[in-house]
Amino acid sequence: MSRAQKIRKDIIEILLKIEDVNTLKSIHYGLTQEKTSVNSEMPSFMEGVRPIRDKVSLEEMIIEQNYKPVTYEKFRANIDDFEWEETLDELLEALSN
Numbered sequence: 001m002s003r004a005q006k007i008r009k010d011i012i013e014i015l016l017k018i019e020d021v022n023t024l025k026s027i028h029y030g031l032t033q034e035k036t037s038v039n040s041e042m043p044s045f046m047e048g049v050r051p052i053r054d055k056v057s058l059e060e061m062i063i064e065q066n067y068k069p070v071t072y073e074k075f076r077a078n079i080d081d082f083e084w085e086e087t088l089d090e091l092l093e094a095l096s097n
Contacts, residue, residue: 015027022060022064025053026053030050033051
């Protein structure tokens, strides 16, 4: 058995164990999307960005991602207590690199 055949067999075995429909839909979507060439100007973090699936509601995405909103007051409280190790100029310079 070739290495590709072994990997393919392992993937099939894993897929057969998955019962969650949303997980299967996500895998199906990822496998069926047309792959586009990577633009050399694209930031590396964009490789992790995926398009929103067709026919999925905001409510479904919130549930799937276990989204927990944060109030402005709680956000401010956390930020006010945060100790910055870098100066504002250093942070801005890091963004421009």
